[in-house]
Amino acid sequence: xxxxxxxxxxxxxxxxxxxxxxxxxxxxxxxxxxxxxxxxxxxxxxxxxxxxxxxxxxxxxxxxxxxxxxxxxxxxxxxxxxxxxxxxxxxxxxxxxxxxxxxxxxxxxxxxxxxxxxxxxxxxxxxxxxxxxxxxxxxxxxxxxxxxxxxxxxxxxxxxxxxxxxxxxxxxxxxxxxxxxxxxxxxxxxxxxxxxxxxxxxxxxxxxxxxxxxxxxxxxxxxxxxxxxxxxxxxxxxxxxxxx
Amino acid sequence: xxxxxxxxxxxxxxxxxxxxxxxxxxxxxxxxxxxxxxxxxxxxxxxxxxxxxxxxxxxxxxxxxxxxxxxxxxxxxxxxxxxxxxxxxxxxxxxxxxxxxxxxxxxxxxxxxxxxxxxxxxxxxxxxxxxxxxxxxxxxxxxxxxxxxxxxxxxxxxxxxxxxxxxxxxxxxxxxxxx
Numbered sequence: 001x002x003x004x005x006x007x008x009x010x011x012x013x014x015x016x017x018x019x020x021x022x023x024x025x026x027x028x029x030x031x032x033x034x035x036x037x038x039x040x041x042x043x044x045x046x047x048x049x050x051x052x053x054x055x056x057x058x059x060x061x062x063x064x065x066x067x068x069x070x071x072x073x074x075x076x077x078x079x080x081x082x083x084x085x086x087x088x089x090x091x092x093x094x095x096x097x098x099x100x101x102x103x104x105x106x107x108x109x110x111x112x113x114x115x116x117x118x119x120x121x122x123x124x125x126x127x128x129x130x131x132x133x134x135x136x137x138x139x140x141x142x143x144x145x146x147x148x149x150x151x152x153x154x155x156x157x158x159x160x161x162x163x164x165x166x167x168x169x170x171x172x173x174x175x176x177x178x179x180x181x182x183x184x185x186x187x188x189x190x191x192x193x194x195x196x197x198x199x200x201x202x203x204x205x206x207x208x209x210x211x212x213x214x215x216x217x218x219x220x221x222x223x224x225x226x227x228x229x230x231x232x233x234x235x236x237x238x239x240x241x242x243x244x
Numbered sequence: 245x246x247x248x249x250x251x252x253x254x255x256x257x258x259x260x261x262x263x264x265x266x267x268x269x270x271x272x273x274x275x276x277x278x279x280x281x282x283x284x285x286x287x288x289x290x291x292x293x294x295x296x297x298x299x300x301x302x303x304x305x306x307x308x309x310x311x312x313x314x315x316x317x318x319x320x321x322x323x324x325x326x327x328x329x330x331x332x333x334x335x336x337x338x339x340x341x342x343x344x345x346x347x348x349x350x351x352x353x354x355x356x357x358x359x360x361x362x363x364x365x366x367x368x369x370x371x372x373x374x375x376x377x378x379x380x381x382x383x384x385x386x387x388x389x390x391x392x393x394x395x396x397x398x399x400x401x402x403x404x405x406x407x408x409x410x411x412x413x414x415x416x417x418x419x420x421x422x423x
Contacts, residue, residue, distance in 0.1 A: 001318075001412050001413065001414060002299055002303060002412065002413035002416075003299075003412055003413075004292070004295040004296045004298070004299030004300075004411065004412065004413055005292075005295050005299075005411075006299075007295050007298035007299040007301075007302050008291065008294055008295040008298050011294075011298075056387075071377065071380055071381060071384065072384065074286075074287045074288045075286065076286050076290045076291055076294075077288055077290065077291030078288055078291075078384055092385070092387075092388070094384075094385075095381040095382075095384055095385040095388035095391075096381065096388050096390075096391035096392075097391070099391040099392070100391065100401070101387065101388065101390050101391040102390055102401045102402060103387055103390055104360075104402075104404070106404075107387050107390065107404075107405070108387075110386070110387055110409065110410075111385060111386075111387035114385055114386065114387070114410070115385065117291060117292075117295055118288060118291040118292065118384070120291070
């Protein structure tokens with residue numbers, strides 16, 4: 001038995017200049033926030049941005065971007081949902097809406113491969129992937145199927161996050177996934193634990209995104225997300241590692 | 245399963261002169277045959293047909309393409325792809341390939357589910373009726389079934405789709421003498 005879908009994944013990303021996953025094995029560190037902040041801010045600057053929400057069991061990028069889930073249009077496959085000018089979104093919520101989609105491992109891989117094989121992204125400057133927490137199917141399959149994928153690693157300065165992310169960095173290194181930089185997110189006082197982790201792991205420290213108390217008010221509105229201090233700090237961090 | 249989710253219009257497609265390839269969806273007209281961009285938008289099945297053709301090509305590798313005799317493609321009942329569109333897409337995409345003479349045979353594989361909680365096994369026909377929108381969601385992403393289908397015995401969402409999920413290649417046959 002041959003699964004034919006892997007044969008076309010490369011074609012679907014042929015006109016995507018750069019593919020990057022916002023990764024952190026720890027949950028709750030702000031991967032979705034970083035993905036959507038970067039997407040909204042870069043789109044506002046005129047870059048063509050696709051966001052692929054691979055958090056299949058806890059999809060929330062559509063909530064950050066204020067997108068009401070609806071079935072996609074078809075064109076030689078399926079088209080990502082337009083969010084605003086230069087910004088498109090694809091993910092499990094497009095099909096499952098706000099219902100839970102409990103999946104075991106093999107089904108996760110199947111869903112991921114289906115999305116990669118049938119979504120027609122067209123021409124993009126950046127495809128940003130919102131990765132789920134953990135070091136599971138989503139990360140391993142993307143590393144295998146998307147050889148051009150880079151990992152933008154996100155960590156808070158907390159001890160638990162530092163420990164889990166350090167293990168993730170080891171796996172990324174073993175899988176030869178390039179890491180342009182590590183981002184310290186939701187920093188209240190000091191990002192030194194993340195700087196120190198970057199030094200130990202031999203990864204570039206990209207910069208820090210401060211904790212922004214009013215962020216919740218911007219959730220659901222890409223224009224407001226793009227105007228936050230966090231978005232400015234994140235773009236600064238991505239620029240410092242020459243990702244943008 | 246995905247019977248009445250689209251309304252067909254009896255308009256002649258200017259590309260294929262076919263009256264049955266049109267659909268209208270939320271004011272958007274598209275042609276099922278594909279070919280002309282903008283007004284006529286080839287459907288989701290084309291992406292899967294392209295995958296089958298490319299996977300065949302990869303499996304052939306360095307062998308002489310004319311060695312390829314036939315390919316058997318399994319169509320999972322759960323995904324409910326439109327066989328007519330899929331076959332048409334395969335034929336059209338094959339025209340550009342060196343193994344264009346190969347026969348692509350489509351076989352439907354019935355869907356089967358097995359509950360992890362109570363071990364009940366059931367078929368798609370035994371699943372409660374799904375709305376056309378849910379059928380369409382499952383058509384695009386079969387794993388969306390896990391958001392809408394539950395074990396008919398115990399109601400658990402924890403089950404496995406044992407077979408009949410989507411599109412796969414069951415076998416590739418080469419002419420005798422080709423290695």
